[in-house]
Amino acid sequence: MSDPIIQVRGLRKVYRVGDVDVEALRGVTLEVGRGEFLCVVGPSGSGKSTLFHILGGLTGATAGEVIVDGRDLSKISDAERTEMRKRLVGFVFQKYNLLPTLSAADNIAIARHIAGRDRIADPRFTEVLGLLGIGHRLDHKPRALSGGEQQRVAIARAIVNNPAILLADEPTGNLDSKNSEAVLGVLRDLNERLGQTILMITHDAHVASYGHRIVHMLDGEIVGTP
Amino acid sequence: MTNKLVVENLRFRPVRTALSVLAIGIEVVMILTIVGISRGMIVDSQRRMRGVGADVLVRPPGTSAISLSSAPIPEKMVDFIERQPHVASAVGTMNHPVGGVTVVTGVDLARFTRMSGGFRYLKGGPPRQPNDLVVDRYYAQQKKLHAGSMVELMNRQWRVSGIIEEGKLTRLVVPIQILQDLTSNPGKISQIFVKVDNPANTDEVVLELKSKLKDYQVYSMEEFVSLLSVDHVPGLAEFIGVIIGLSIVVGFLVVFLSMYTAVLERTREIGILKALGASPSFIIGILMRETSVLAIAGSLIGIALSYGTRWLIMTLVPGSLSQYIVPDWWPIAGGIALAGALLGSAYPGWRAARQDPIEALSYE
Numbered sequence: 170m171s172d173p174i175i176q177v178r179g180l181r182k183v184y185r186v187g188d189v190d191v192e193a194l195r196g197v198t199l200e201v202g203r204g205e206f207l208c209v210v211g212p213s214g215s216g217k218s219t220l221f222h223i224l225g226g227l228t229g230a231t232a233g234e235v236i237v238d239g240r241d242l243s244k245i246s247d248a249e250r251t252e253m254r255k256r257l258v259g260f261v262f263q264k265y266n267l268l269p270t271l272s273a274a275d276n277i278a279i280a281r282h283i284a285g286r287d288r289i290a291d292p293r294f295t296e297v298l299g300l301l302g303i304g305h306r307l308d309h310k311p312r313a314l315s316g317g318e319q320q321r322v323a324i325a326r327a328i329v330n331n332p333a334i335l336l337a338d339e340p341t342g343n344l345d346s347k348n349s350e351a352v353l354g355v356l357r358d359l360n361e362r363l364g365q366t367i368l369m370i371t372h373d374a375h376v377a378s379y380g381h382r383i384v385h386m387l388d389g390e391i392v393g394t395p
Numbered sequence: 396m397t398n399k400l401v402v403e404n405l406r407f408r409p410v411r412t413a414l415s416v417l418a419i420g421i422e423v424v425m426i427l428t429i430v431g432i433s434r435g436m437i438v439d440s441q442r443r444m445r446g447v448g449a450d451v452l453v454r455p456p457g458t459s460a461i462s463l464s465s466a467p468i469p470e471k472m473v474d475f476i477e478r479q480p481h482v483a484s485a486v487g488t489m490n491h492p493v494g495g496v497t498v499v500t501g502v503d504l505a506r507f508t509r510m511s512g513g514f515r516y517l518k519g520g521p522p523r524q525p526n527d528l529v530v531d532r533y534y535a536q537q538k539k540l541h542a543g544s545m546v547e548l549m550n551r552q553w554r555v556s557g558i559i560e561e562g563k564l565t566r567l568v569v570p571i572q573i574l575q576d577l578t579s580n581p582g583k584i585s586q587i588f589v590k591v592d593n594p595a596n597t598d599e600v601v602l603e604l605k606s607k608l609k610d611y612q613v614y615s616m617e618e619f620v621s622l623l624s625v626d627h628v629p630g631l632a633e634f635i636g637v638i639i640g641l642s643i644v645v646g647f648l649v650v651f652l653s654m655y656t657a658v659l660e661r662t663r664e665i666g667i668l669k670a671l672g673a674s675p676s677f678i679i680g681i682l683m684r685e686t687s688v689l690a691i692a693g694s695l696i697g698i699a700l701s702y703g704t705r706w707l708i709m710t711l712v713p714g715s716l717s718q719y720i721v722p723d724w725w726p727i728a729g730g731i732a733l734a735g736a737l738l739g740s741a742y743p744g745w746r747a748a749r750q751d752p753i754e755a756l757s758y759e
């Protein structure tokens with residue numbers, strides 16, 4: 170693969186749960202190309218969310234190497250991980266995770282603010298809002314938006330700082346089929362039109378079919394790419 | 396944007412926000428009321444002492460500036476003082492406490508009128524019968540008394556012969572001889588007011604009386620009035636300190652509880668902010684700003700409430716208490732409230748900043 174944006178080698182993650190060590194990842198090796206739309210498929214407990222959290226800088230690895238856009242995440246501190254989350258990655262969660270106190274526009278703006286980009290004009294973003302079809306709903310608070318609209322706002326927030334990768338964890342898990350298609354269509358558009366690298370976790374084969382490539386995980390390991 | 400988030404967070408939970416602001420407001424009004432009452436009582440005392448029109452005051456040995464009772468001075472000393480050079484007139488009074496800080500003052504009304512110009516009667520007139528009593532407007536208002544009303548004091552029924560304007564000597568006046576007889580202190584008085592022929596001679600008269608009245612406390616009126624302060628009232632400064640301390644504890648606990656539950660309730664939101672790259676200092680900053688807004692709003696409410704407590708005091712107990720509005724204490728009380736509130740949000744803030752983003756995002 171030429172120009173990989175993500176390189177994972179021998180990644181291990183062990184959690185301490187009470188007095189018991191739980192091995193969530195057991196030597197995962199993976200490469201993702203720049204501009205690729207990769208789907209990670211696996212059952213609950215297969216380690217896909219843990220992989221997602223490590224790639225997103227939400228937690229560190231126990232062992233192994235994780236390089237995202239040239240930065241080795243296995244060698245950075247908590248403070249540096251916090252810093253990388255501002256611009257290097259964008260998250261889309263199953264439960265949308267919008268701030269309930271803020272309007273849709275402000276949910277997007279807070280991401281720019283945290284990244285220190287409040288005052289930087291971004292003409293591309295207007296295009297993205299058009300692409301997402303939420304321009305007319307930006308003044309509404311999350312409770313006034315449908316699930317599909319909330320997820321599109323969450324996608325807008327995730328890409329507002331032009332992250333190197335977009336990590337989507339079961340983005341259609343809470344949506345009906347119509348809204349699922351809409352959200353998946355948006356993700357595919359972002360990938361195709363803007364070249365956004367996307368990693369999407371799902372356990373739905375149909376959802377996974379939107380990606381360029383699918384990897385399967387089971388018991389903390391990658392078990393094959395069809 | 397951060398400020399907007401802070402404001403929206405506070406607006407999103409209006410009941411908790413309102414309760415927190417009210418609790419901080421009560422903290423502030425506790426401080427402002429206790430300080431206002433202390434100052435009000437002292438300033439009123441000063442005003443009443445000045446209202447007599449005397450230039451010099453003679454008090455018994457070993458009494459503090461605010462002592463209200465005891466009558467150890469022989470009454471004949473009034474005549475002795477009146478015979479001293481540059482003394483225009485002298486009048487002795489006797490104080491007898493009748494509950495709380497309320498005092499009945501016995502006075503020779505003829506001498507008192509010569510010195511001060513006398514009381515200004517709003518209703519009725521001076522005492523004419525042995526059971527006649529004069530009260531000032533505030534006492535009459537508090538006890539709902541009118542000229543001719545009966546009131547029980549010192550196990551005796553008194554007829555209110557007149558209601559006087561406040562601000563001169565005392566709130567309750569009876570002829571001195573009656574009070575002396577009632578308290579079994581015939582021929583004794585509590586203090587002597589002295590008027591000099593020319594205010595320029597005040598210091599000279601003070602020195603003269605000090606030399607002739609060994610062990611007695613002789614003050615110019617201005618000197619005595621200056622002693623009527625928080626620092627010179629035994630235990631008052633400590634009492635105010637205790638109230639302020641309690642207020643800080645109240646503010647601390649209220650904000651601690653409010654912010655602690657806020658952090659718990661907003662665990663997922665904190666996780667979202669962390670996922671977006673918010674640093675621990677950003678999270679703490681939001682909570683501190685929220686706390687500061689609560690403290691400032693609470694302080695403003697507390698200041699407004701202090702007008703309410705003054706109104707209540709002046710309506711219900713104007714004869715017993717007096718509360719002043721103390722603008723110089725507004726920033727102090729506000730600062731105390733802010734400090735207590737920030738202290739109260741420190742642990743919740745620290746807890747929020749340390750939250751693991753993955754656990755926070757999975758919080759239900």
